Amino acid sequence: xxxxxxxxxxARHSSDDAAPEPGDVIWLDVDLxxxxxxxxxxxxxxxxxxxxxxxxxxxxxxxxxxxxxxPAKTPEYADNQHICRRxxxxxxxxxxxxxxxxxxxxxxxxxxxxxxVTAVGTDSHYNIVGAVGAFGQGMGDMDIAFTFxxxxxxxxxxxxxxxxxxxxxxxxxxxKDLTLKVLGEIGSTGALGKAVEFEGDVVExxxxxxxxxxxxxMTEMGGIIGFIQPNNEVLRFCRERSGGDVQPVYAxxxxxxxxxxxxxxxxxxxxxxxxxxxxxxKPVSELNIPVDTVFIGSCTNGRLEDMQAAADVxxxxxxxxxxxxxxxxxxxxxxERMLQSGALRELHEAGALISNPGCGxxxxxxxxxxxxHEVQVSTSNRNFKGKQxxxxxxxxxxxxxxxxxxxxxxxxxx
Amino acid sequence: MKPTTLTGRVWMLRDGSGELIDDxxxxxxxxxxxxxxxxxxxxxxxALDNLTGWEDFAERAEEGDILVxxxxxxxxxxxxxxxxxxxxLGVQAIIAKxxxxxxxxxxxxxxxxxxxxxxxxxLENRDTITIDLASxxxxxxxxxxxxxxPMSQVQLDIYQAGDLFAYGKTxxx
Numbered sequence: 001x002x003x004x005x006x007x008x009x010x011a012r013h014s015s016d017d018a019a020p021e022p023g024d025v026i027w028l029d030v031d032l033x034x035x036x037x038x039x040x041x042x043x044x045x046x047x048x049x050x051x052x053x054x055x056x057x058x059x060x061x062x063x064x065x066x067x068x069x070x071p072a073k074t075p076e077y078a079d080n081q082h083i084c085r086r087x088x089x090x091x092x093x094x095x096x097x098x099x100x101x102x103x104x105x106x107x108x109x110x111x112x113x114x115x116x117v118t119a120v121g122t123d124s125h126y127n128i129v130g131a132v133g134a135f136g137q138g139m140g141d142m143d144i145a146f147t148f149x150x151x152x153x154x155x156x157x158x159x160x161x162x163x164x165x166x167x168x169x170x171x172x173x174x175x176k177d178l179t180l181k182v183l184g185e186i187g188s189t190g191a192l193g194k195a196v197e198f199e200g201d202v203v204e205x206x207x208x209x210x211x212x213x214x215x216x217x218m219t220e221m222g223g224i225i226g227f228i229q230p231n232n233e234v235l236r237f238c239r240e241r242s243g244g245d246v247q248p249v250y251a252x253x254x255x256x257x258x259x260x261x262x263x264x265x266x267x268x269x270x271x272x273x274x275x276x277x278x279x280x281x282k283p284v285s286e287l288n289i290p291v292d293t294v295f296i297g298s299c300t301n302g303r304l305e306d307m308q309a310a311a312d313v314x315x316x317x318x319x320x321x322x323x324x325x326x327x328x329x330x331x332x333x334x335x336e337r338m339l340q341s342g343a344l345r346e347l348h349e350a351g352a353l354i355s356n357p358g359c360g361x362x363x364x365x366x367x368x369x370x371x372x373h374e375v376q377v378s379t380s381n382r383n384f385k386g387k388q389x390x391x392x393x394x395x396x397x398x399x400x401x402x403x404x405x406x407x408x409x410x411x412x413x414x
Numbered sequence: 415m416k417p418t419t420l421t422g423r424v425w426m427l428r429d430g431s432g433e434l435i436d437d438x439x440x441x442x443x444x445x446x447x448x449x450x451x452x453x454x455x456x457x458x459x460x461a462l463d464n465l466t467g468w469e470d471f472a473e474r475a476e477e478g479d480i481l482v483x484x485x486x487x488x489x490x491x492x493x494x495x496x497x498x499x500x501x502x503l504g505v506q507a508i509i510a511k512x513x514x515x516x517x518x519x520x521x522x523x524x525x526x527x528x529x530x531x532x533x534x535x536x537l538e539n540r541d542t543i544t545i546d547l548a549s550x551x552x553x554x555x556x557x558x559x560x561x562x563x564p565m566s567q568v569q570l571d572i573y574q575a576g577d578l579f580a581y582g583k584t585x586x587x
Contacts, residue, residue: 025568042452042494050579068449076450124440124492124516140494140520142578150582154568158515188437189486193515222486224515277437363491364446382490386464387441 002252004160005227006195009135009249013118020157022258028155030061032112032119033147036103037066038363039122039140041080044087046145057151059092063112065103065121068363070356072098077364093148101331101357102299104128104136105212109333111241115230115248120147125299125381127218127225130196131211132234133248135225158195158224159258165200167266174309175210176301176379176397178202179217180271184281185263191223194258197251198228202265208234209303216300217381220278272377272410273395276385284400288412292391293376294325294405295368296352296398297360301379302330304337306398311343313402314350320408325352325401326367328360352405361388377404416574420506420527421544422478426537430467434533438465438483439490440517444499446491457495458502477504480543482533484510488517497521507545509533509552509562522569523578531562547573 003011003019010020013029020026035043047055056062064084072078081098088095096106104126107113115133120126122144129136139153147153163182183190196218206214211228218226230238230248238246270284296310307329319325327347329335335357338344347354361368362380370376370391379401383393394410404410429435442465444457451457462471481500487510488496497520500508507527521528527547537543537559544553550564565573575581 025566038449039493045452046579074450080450080452122492124490126492138492138516140492140497140516140523142494142523143519146523146578146582153578156566156568188489189512192486192512219490222489222514362446364449382439382441384439384441384490385466386445387439 001256002254004195004255004257005133005197005249005251006135006158006160006225009116009118010157012116022157022159024157025154026157027152028118029152030120030147031117032061032063032107033144034063034065034103034107034121035084035141035144036068036122037070037077037081037084038068039144040064040084042141043122043145043148044083046142047148051149056091056093056148059094061151062093062148063096063107064088064093065096065100065106066098067102067359069366070098070358073366099332099356101329101334102302102359104299105302105330108132109241109331111238111243114238114242114246115235116246120144120153124219125216127223128212128216128299130215130218130225130227131208132238133227133230137224158193160197160255161191161194162197162199162257162260164260164262165198165202165265166262167264168202169265169268171269173268173270174397174399175206175213177268177271178265179214180273180281180395181265181268182263183217183221183273183279184271186221186261188220188277188279189222191218191221193222193224195224196226198226203228204231207305208237209305212303213300217278220381270397270400272400273383275383275392275394278382278395284396284411287410289375289410291323291377291404291408291410292374293370294323294401295361295376295378295380296325296401297328297330298362298380299330299359300381301398302328302334304334304341306379307334307338307343307347308341309398310402311346313399314352314406315346317350317406319351319405323405323408325405326360327352327354328367329357331357365389377401377410418547419544420480420547421542422480422506423476423540423542424480424482424537426539427468427481427483434482434484434511435465436484437486437489440488440493440496441490443488443496444493448495449493451495454498454502457499461499461503472503475503475505479505480545481505481508482510482537483508485512487513489514492516492520494520494524497524497526501526522572525573525577527565527573529562529565531560533560
C-alpha cells in the first residue's frame with residue numbers, strides 16, 4: 001500500500017523508525033518554528049518558566065513574525081512585541097518585525113518554507129503552506145515554546161482525504177469562489193481532523209496566490225491541512241526563493257484515503273459566505289444587500305494577484321459615496337510590487353484606504369472592525385459573530401468585494 | 415498520580431432552542447480583543463463572553479465544573495488562552511461531540527482533559543457526572559449514561575505529567 005503526501009512528509013521528519021500510519025503518535029521534527037506578536041510573549045514566558053537557559057535549539061530554524069497588531073496600537077501589544085524582540089536579541093532568533101507583513105507569507109517569500117518541509121507557528125492558518133506542498137500547522141503557545149526548545153513536538157498522524165474538483169468553470173470565477181464552493185459543499189466540519197489532498201484540472205491551473213487562498217481556508221473546513229501538488233510555477237518560485245534544491249513530495253498512486261469525494265465546479269459563479277459562518281455560502285446573484293465597508297487583504301486574499309483583481313474592477317472608477325474600502329497587502333513585498341504595477345495608485349484614485357502590510361482585522365482588529373448594523377464585505381476567511389465587531393461580515397473574492405465597493409451593495413442590479 | 419476519574423457538575427452549552435451549540439469558536443470562547451493577555455489569572459473573567467446566552471459564564475462557573483458542547487468545539491484560532499481561561503476558572507474537563515484539532519492539542523498540552531462523544535439529552539445544568547478518563551465511561555449515581563472516546567496514551571501521559579513541558583522532561587531521563 002502506498003502513502004499519502006502527509007505520510008511521506010511525516011516519514012521524512014520523524015525519528016521513529018516505522019512508516020507513520022493514521023492514529024500513530026509520532027515525534028515530528030519541525031524545520032521551521034515561528035511565533036507572532038500574538039502568542040509570542042507567552043512562548044517566551046513558557047520558555048523562561050520551564051527551562052534554565054538554552055531556550056532555542058536552533059536560532060536558524062526559529063523566527064518571530066509580527067503581523068497581528070502591526071504596528072502595535074496598544075501598550076499591551078507593544079509590550080508583548082518588545083518582550084519577543086529582547087528575547088530574540090539574547091538568543092539570536094531573527095525577527096520579521098511589524099513592517100514585514102503576514103508571517104506565513106513572509107516565510108514563503110523568504111524561501112524558508114518550501115515543498116516537503118514542516119513548519120509550525122502561532123497562527124491557525126499556518127496550513128496555508130499546503131499551497132506549496134509543505135506541511136504547516138498552527139499551534140498554541142505551549143507547543144511552539146516546546147518546538148523552540150526541542151525542535152520537535154508530538155503529532156497524531158491524521159487520516160488523509162482526497163477532494164477532486166471536476167469540471168472547468170466557464171463563467172467568471174476566482175480562487176476564492178472555488179474555495180467557498182468547497183466549503184459550502186463539505187461544511188465547517190467536512191474535513192475535521194484530516195489532511196486533505198486537492199486534485200483536478202481546475203486546481204492544477206491555479207497560480208500560487210490562488211493555491212494560497214484554497215489552502216488557507218482548510219481551517220474553516222476543520223482540516224489539518226490542504227495539500228496542492230506543486231506545479232512548475234510553484235517549484236520555480238520556491239527554488240528561487242530558497243536558493244537551492246527543493247524536494248517536493250507526491251502521493252503514491254495507491255495511497256490509502258479515508259474518504260474520497262468529487263465536487264463538480266463546472267457551474268461555479270461568484271459566491272459569498274453570509275454571516276455568521278464561513279460555510280454559509282450563497283451565490284452573489286441571489287443577494288442585494290447595501291454595503292458600508294469593504295476589506296481587501298488577509299492571509300487568504302492578500303497577494304499581488306488579489307490586489308490586482310480589485311484594481312482591475314476599480315480602475316478609472318470611484319467607490320460609492322458613503323462606502324469605505326480598506327486595502328491591506330499581505331507583505332512588504334506585495335506592497336512594493338503594487339507600487340511598481342500601478343495598483344497602489346489605481347486603488348488610491350478609486351478612493352480606497354491603503355494600509356501598511358499585515359493581517360488587518362482578523363487577529364486583533366487593527367483594520368476592519370465593524371459597528372452595530374454595519375455591513376462589511378471582506379476577502380478574509382472568518383465571519384463569526386462578534387469576531388470583527390458587532391457588524392455583519394460577508395466573505396467574498398477581491399473582485400466581488402471591489403464590485404460591492406463600487407456599487408455600494410452586494411449583488412443586485414449592476 | 416493524578417486522579418483518572420473526575421466528578422463535577424455540568425454546564426450543557428445549549429442555545430435558546432435547547433440544542434447543544436456546534437462550532438463554538440475561539441473568538442466566542444476568548445475574544446480577540448483580549449489576545450494581549452498573558453497572565454492566566456486575568457483570563458477567566460472573559461471565558462465565553464462572546465457566546466450568545468453565555469456571556470456571564472465566568473460569574474456562574476464554579477471550581478470543578480465540566481463543560482458539554484456540540485460539534486467542532488474550539489474551532490478557529492490557535493490561541494492557548496481559549497483553553498487557559500477555563501483552567502483559570504477551575505473547569506476540570508470538557509466534553510464535546512468533536513473538537514477543533516488545534517484546540518484539542520492545546521488542551522492536551524495544558525493537561526486539561528477533553529473527551530469526544532455524545533452525552534444524553536436528559537442532562538441538565540448542574541447535574542453531577544463522573545468521567546473515567548481511561549475508559550471514557552460517564553456515570554451518574556454509579557449508572558452508566560455515556561461512553562466517550564477514551565483519552566489517548568499521549569494525552570493521559572501529558573495529563574499525568576502536568577503539561578507538555580513536564581512530560582517532555584520525563585522523556586529525557
